[in-house]
Amino acid sequence: MSLLEVEGLRVRLPTTRGLVTVVDGVDYAVEHGEVFGVAGESGSGKTMSMLSLLGLLPDGAVVEGSVRFGEHDLLRMPRRRLREVAGRELAMVFQDPLTSLHPMLSIGRQLTEHVRLHLGLGRRDAERHALASLTDVRIPDPASALRAFPHQFSGGMRQRIAIAIALACRPKLLIADEPTTALDVTVQAGILRLLDRLRRENDLSVVLITHDLGVMSAIADRVSIFYAGKVVEAGSCEAVLSTPRHPYTRALLDALPHPEGLQDKPLVAIAGAPPSPGAIPSGCSFHPRCAYAQESCLHHVPPLVAMGDRLLACPIDPLVER
Amino acid sequence: MTTAAVVVRRRLLPSGGFARFVLRRLVALVFLSLGITFVAFVLTELVPSNAVATNLGEQAAGDPAAVAAFKHHYGLDKPFPVRYAIYLDHLVHGDLGQSTLTHGPVTHDLAQFIPATGELALYSILFASIVGIGFGVIAALRRNRPTDHVLRVASLAGISMPTFWIALVALYVGFFRLGWFPGAERLDPGTNPPPSITGMYTIDALLAGNWGLFVQALHHLILPALVLAAFNVSLLTRFTRSAVLEVIGNDYVRAARAKGLPERTVVLRYIVRGALPSVVTVLGLVFANVLTGAVLVEKIFSWPGIGQYAFQAAVNVDVPAIAGVSLFVAVVYITVNFVVDILYGLIDPRIRIT
């Protein structure tokens, strides 16, 4: 049984123009101990689909579908109980480490408060626990780090601390929302290696959100490609990224500076801009930007169906190697 | 230990950094105070009044010996820098000159009137802070819901209505029509004030264990204190609301919720704490507002405080009294600013370092 099963997830957010659909019927499952990658352009609904699992959507948001996490049905739980369960077993690391730590609370406070709450540890034990957590993510001099404040650390160190906080209660699933986007490349690699090691050591599943396919191919086991609130292609990381079959996945890969094995190909930006929620094109939402679009793409919403080694939402399948 | 380690140790020690932070602010405070005494001194020098005549009275001013003694005492026969030095010397000995109106030493007058204003300001500021910050937080948490709309309209009204008008309406309704509150003075006529310790009647009454007197003093305080607070409640509500709204969308608030902390902890520890620096800035403003508002409110409620004293001094060109009040007000202002600075440092560790 998978650890996390998401079915028909639909998220609508309130705007001045009424409710707008930002996640439109998403299915995926995360297995025990794997790294599950989610990729897609900015605004494709990656973050919102994750926040809905934790009950952290903005006020007035409407969520439909079902989310099973272990034995819990996350969307049908009272808000209070969801906080408790999610707080202990489901952790999240946010995109920008500069804003995800409270600037006025000490690292020690931010690293122990939920541990004391969820694991019922006393102050001393929680502090010992926090020291171990900081050592785990390789923070030098953890004892003084506990008394320090976020501004005294670099971005990379802060992200390590954020990861330590997220993992302090030994969750089963870690959602990492673009954990390295705000960091420079050398630091990125360190954070990714850290995530990978922690996953192996702690029997942890990771959902890794990123729009960097290079990062994705380095550590993900399986991936889902999001476009305008829908999954357009999903499968093993290797299959999807080495032989993409959805024109959008292909375009994303072509937009990468130097993906492995493709150094000789020219760099291509994806034509046009992603549609804004509330103004999603009819039929296949990618058709205005798609080089292979046909008449039928304008009228029929392509379902996500099994095609050989993957799931694909493109009935034309122009890239398949026949 | 290597130098790098020393630097790290130093930056990680909040207490040492904080002591130095306070010390630096204190040094600045001393220079500011000196500057202010200078301005107050120049003020007394500039006002074209016959200091000898006003201070000694017409009769003594005719007596050369008295005039010479007076001039010598205040150094009026000396050059400017020496006069300033003498002024400072008198100042540290608590001598601000004689009030031409009360014919008593200005320091004595100040000591008598300041506690009355202090008491009024204390209750007014306490009320404004608690209610204003509370309303602001509630409005932000309930943004765009009915509670928020009601609070927004109320605070807009509180900001737009002039204090003198609120005072008159409060006096008319609370005293004249309903008769719920006394309309003037600090105590009922004929009541003896409690033995003076702080000069604030409510506190002195409590210290003397006189519960009835405490209630009476409080009863007299309520109306003027509320009137003085009205504008500031509105100001704090509006500023706190927007400060909280700015914090509320932050990732660190989301992260706190993701950690499964109870909502109460998220609001108090994460949201309100994050909004505090902006709120403290406004609190400094509130202090200033209360001081200026006191002149008006004291006049309308016949409150024998520093505001009334300043008013009388001004209309009677009582220069030593004006200078004394100015000095007092300036000292209050810089002290408030100093306290606000220190509060910033206490609240926000990022400020201590820079």
Ligand SMILES: Nc1ncnc2c1ncn2[C@@H]1O[C@H](COP(=O)(O)OP(=O)(O)OP(=O)(O)O)[C@@H](O)[C@H]1O
């Ligand atoms: N509070 C909100 N109210 C209404 N719409 C919102 C709100 N927050 C985000 N959106 C919209 O929802 C859509 C999905 O946003 P989401 O943050 O999930 O995108 P994302 O895939 O995570 O993008 P990125 O890579 O930039 O983080 C976006 O088009 C965004 O404009």
Ligand SMILES: [Mg+2]
């Ligand atoms: Mg995002």
